[in-house]
Amino acid sequence: GENVEQHPSTLSVQEGDSAVIKCTYSDSASNYFPWYKQELGKGPQLIIDIRSNVGEKKDQRIAVTLNKTAKHFSLHITETQPEDSAVYFCAASKGGGFKTIFGAGTRLFVKA
Amino acid sequence: GAVVSQHPSRVICKSGTSVKIECRSLDFQATTMFWYRQFPKQSLMLMATSNEGSKATYEQGVEKDKFLINHASLTLSTLTVTSAHPEDSSFYICSARGGGQGAVYGYTFGSGTRLTVV
Numbered sequence: 001g002e003n004v005e006q007h008p009s010t011l012s013v014q015e016g017d018s019a020v021i022k023c024t025y026s027d028s029a030s031n032y033f034p035w036y037k038q039e040l041g042k043g044p045q046l047i048i049d050i051r052s053n054v055g056e057k058k059d060q061r062i063a064v065t066l067n068k069t070a071k072h073f074s075l076h077i078t079e080t081q082p083e084d085s086a087v088y089f090c091a092a093s094k095g096g097g098f099k100t101i102f103g104a105g106t107r108l109f110v111k112a
Numbered sequence: 113g114a115v116v117s118q119h120p121s122r123v124i125c126k127s128g129t130s131v132k133i134e135c136r137s138l139d140f141q142a143t144t145m146f147w148y149r150q151f152p153k154q155s156l157m158l159m160a161t162s163n164e165g166s167k168a169t170y171e172q173g174v175e176k177d178k179f180l181i182n183h184a185s186l187t188l189s190t191l192t193v194t195s196a197h198p199e200d201s202s203f204y205i206c207s208a209r210g211g212g213q214g215a216v217y218g219y220t221f222g223s224g225t226r227l228t229v230v
Contacts, residue, residue, distance in 0.1 A: 043205045043221035100219060104155045
């Protein structure tokens with residue numbers, strides 16, 4: 001069935017360093033790949049997304065890359081700050097009313 | 113931007129009672145809403161997809177008589193946990209499609225409801 005794998009499960013970086021989280025998906029029909037940030041006790045918040053017709057997208061310190069051939073996509077956070085500490089989820093969807101499949105999550109710790 | 117309001121944020125109830133959780137899209141019409149359950153330190157597990165004016169579609173293994181979903185309007189979906197038991201204790205999150213960033217594809221999440229059954 002549809003599956004999204006996410007690595008690593010935990011990531012600890014020093015403030016100012018970069019963090020990279022990688023995901024792979026199984027359904028080649030997936031065409032929308034959002035990333036969510038979830039802080040403790042709160043719902044996930046969309047931080048960036050990418051569609052299948054684009055290979056890379058950047059928004060300030062956050063960037064996402066997509067390799068459709070290999071069926072993997074990555075989140076890159078540069079110049080990390082303590083407030084970036086949270087759980088990050090990647091996801092894949094076929095859009096429209098199709099359900100979104102989530103990765104298992106990455107717990108990011110940014111040490112000051 | 114799109115806002116989804118979920119209430120209550122926390123609820124404690126006694127075993128055997130029912131609890132209703134509301135999910136409202138505040139500034140857009142949500143044709144489809146999704147209900148998720150999340151256990152501590154785990155990912156979101158889709159429970160059901162709710163479409164306005166029709167019956168919800170439940171994921172395999174989710175008891176439809178246990179988790180009643182009503183999507184009576186384009187801005188409101190409710191999840192009722194019936195005859196709650198301690199094992200139903202969890203973090204429940206809704207999301208809505210439609211409006212705001214990534215409206216065609218994207219989803220906006222509510223802030224979640226922490227249910228504790230004692």
